Amino acid sequence: MADVFDTATYILEQRGPMTTMKLQKLIYYSQAWSTVWDDDVIFPESIEAWRNGPVVRELWQDMKGQFRVDAVSRGSSANLTDTQKETIARVLSFYGDKDAQWLSDLTHMEDPWKKAYAEGQNTEIFPAWLVEYYSSIAPAK
Template sequence: MATARDVAAYILRQRGPMTAMKLQKLVYYSQAWHLVWDEQPLFGESIEAWANGPVVPELYRAHRGNFRLDAAFDIGGDPDRLTPEQRDTIHAVLDAYGDKSAHWLSELTHREAPWRDTRGDLDDLQRSNAVITTDSMFEYYDALTEENADDV
């Protein structure tokens, strides 16, 4: 199975440079949509509902202290480990979200159920290390595809 670092390295290769926060959100959306389209996780690391949105702590430790990242930054992943299907998911995510700002992506995650429900009654600025489950991600984003199918 790919790792979150593999996914991040691939995203940086395709669309870098970008902020660490934007990278985190793109990795999150890659996981979410891979769950829906391929019905399996893209990577095994957990995603937590931090104050600025979903964060993969393992990935955070790799870029901590670096605001801006590019393909030359050693995130510790191997983008060549990804399968063609995994790359397809990431490309679709980059097409949909890649031109958005880190702030816009963070605000979007704050409006979506996986982050909100995981945080429960916490204020948006309070720290949390509660894990956003893959089940909650699948249910929410899969429902979005069903809503869009009803519009067709």
């Protein structure tokens, strides 16, 4: 199974350097839409509800102290399936041109982050919550 570093590597290969905050939000939306469109997660790592939106702690630790990134310390896009790459490409097509603050603000308006954050900062956003919410607003694939 691919991991969050494989996913981050692919996103950076497709979109180039970006802020760590934006990368975290694109990772989140890739996972969210994969749960709906592909009926599966792309990576096994947990997503947590942090103050500035959803964050994968392992990826945050890898990028800690960096504002902009152009690569992560490990990961290979070759570990992603064609279906996963297609899902990420669709996410990037819609969300990729948005800035980090816009993406963070959007996550704060959506139920998965709100539900987890209401339980306490850094609470896990479960894949089942992603499916429940995003399937209710899912565009046709």
